[in-house]
Amino acid sequence: MNVILGVSLIFLFGLVASRFAGRIKTPAITGYLIIGIILGPYVLNFVPKSVIDVSGLISNLALSFIAFSLGQNFSRSVFQQVGRQVMWISILAALGACLFVFVGMLVLKLAFYTSLLFGVIAAATAPAALIMVVRQYKAKGRFTEILMGVVAIDDAWGLIAFSLGLAFARAIYFNQTSNIMQIILKSLLEIAGSFVLGVVLGAMFNLFGKYMKTQRDLLVYTLGMLMLTCGLALHFHFSVLLSCMFLSAVVINSRRENFRFFEALQNIDWPIYLLFFVLAGANLEVDLLKDIGLIGLVYVVTRMIGKYIGTYFGAVISKADSDVKKYLALAQMPQAGVALGMALIAKSSFPQVGGMIFTTIAATTIVYEIIGPYFVRVALEKAGQIPAVSAAAEQVMEEVQA
Template identity: 40%
Template sequence: MELTTLFYLALILLSGLIFGRAVKLFKLPNVTGYLLAGIILGPYCLKILSADMVTALELVSEMALAFIAFSIGSEFKLSYLKKVGTMVIVIAVVAASLAAILVTVSLIIIGVEFEIALLLGAIASATAPAATVMVIKQYNAKGPVTESLLSVVAIDDAVAIILFGLSTAVVNTMQHPGESSTVMSIAMPIIEIAGSLVSGALLGLLFTVPLKYFKKDSNRLIITTGFVFFASAIASMINLSPLLLCMSMGAVLVNISDSAESVFSLADRVTSPIYLMFFVVSGADLNISILPELGFIGIVYIVARFIGKVLGSYLGSAVTKAPAAVRKYLGLTLIPQAGVAIGLSLIASQSLPMYAQSIRTVVLSATFVYELIGPVLTKVSLKKAGEISE
């Protein structure tokens, strides 16, 4: 009896749900369970999900990434950014940039090829807000560190996507040196980023039109899903960044439409199973057989990113004269890494297919480690800052 794709999707959903609940016994975030389910079911463990099936399910990843980027765009509400001021923006940019620089330089020093080091550096700049928010809600944390943290993680991933877009364009140019002049080689990354942002902004404007005529939640959910998928597809078709384009569309929508809040709320309802499948499939893609040979690279990635986030947060806080508690404790709360980083690693592996397994394995392994220690570090930091009672 031949098993169908629908069967595998059902298996992925149910196994992810079970493993997500199981890891809660160890006070770990759901994403750790989802990744673990994928590793166990995948082609490098029980082989229930074959390598071909994992490849066939890349559409799930594209859908998840489009929605992730769209939701990140919702955090760029101008009224909110004016309220929090420049402090959190500076901290987010410095922390993300320093993590990217330290990882890139460290990997180059130990002999990793420049293209791989550059992409891994850009990926290192991303932070996972889900695990952080979970800890804040669980312990009802309140105070300057908590407030700064919520704002910083909202901006951090947007910075990561922009850095990654620039890095990917540079790598693509380096991979095809004879296809363009020096001027075009320099201009192409800028054109790709600008094109993605402008195209996303135009789609954000267009998004508001059907919202005027369709008021029911069911209809608006259809409109939202259609626009997110269309934005991702059109970006791929014209060689722009799907992540940047979807993020830009979300950012414009949240600033010009009174219906934006309900639209993003509706999107949250439909994305839970998509995100779960994305993480399980990503876990299945983790080639545990090459972990020993990538061990040192992975350790350097983890340590360099850790230092970059903590030091970058401290420097950004010092420059903006943030409260002492923010300077001392915010950096450790920026360690978790998951959805965006995993998605960026997938795109990076497509840009450099010959290094696909190495890139994916390093990022997925690091994600697993970060998701184990990240929530604990967040809790400890907030406790030391005096913002949780437990």
């Protein structure tokens, strides 16, 4: 089977899977993942090897897209708009999850860098699962707004944490004989290099961006600059994710009109994500599943505890309501796209342990996807966001009319 035929099957089956997932109130990404497992080498073996071989290319492209879009969150207007509570809660919840999962994995006697990778992957959450629950129950209110703000932005923190963790883990892994100073230096170099690359290309992006006069130019220019950043980052062994995030942070803050570049990209990004997640499913090593029981369990539990404690402290520092303190963490349980992407990178960077990490994250993603929505619903209910409780609102309406 040739590559084009393989890709066509992925697109068409992916489309069917996402429709089916929507029917049973599950995010499209879960559908892609499962269809990927089914089409993959362990079940139907429909995805040709030639397509699996380009997984690395697709995932770099998809993750550049994701990092570039998430980088928009680092704009002045967003910082003003989302406010202190969302900032504190999202940062501390991400940190909490990183820390607890990291320690949990160390307790299981995994290697230092493996534990670190698990820790930094744990920060990511999944907006899609949440939106479905919120829509389904028509939840609304301050709690819902804070929750949406947190899930929209915490993937950005997660990507930063992951990039830093990855740089450090790589330095440890490839320099096991050298001393600690050298390891720290190597990882700092990777981070600083990504920063310089992103900032320089971002300035260039902005400089020539004003000459783009049509939608077509906008799209081609954005794609070209994004791939240039990704390609140069790969060439110099910098972090692709960090470089792309710095690129977009510079672009979004340089000129007000620059939001157009992000919108242009939105026209074409979804097929790339589809390909990426189906291939993620096809890459899953199903026979590893039986070995990950305990690690998976510890990952799920420590991530929950970390999110809970992080959210609690974030809420205390930013003086949020007691509902936010108590229940917001529950609603941050779903995990999907970004975590899978990170795990795929870990898989390609660390051939020995990567397969285990990826399989664990994929399996726990499915677990979280099943239990996550239930937790979200409980959280929204407890926080009084589901409209059966809107008697107070009705009273206000009556007063307004009177």
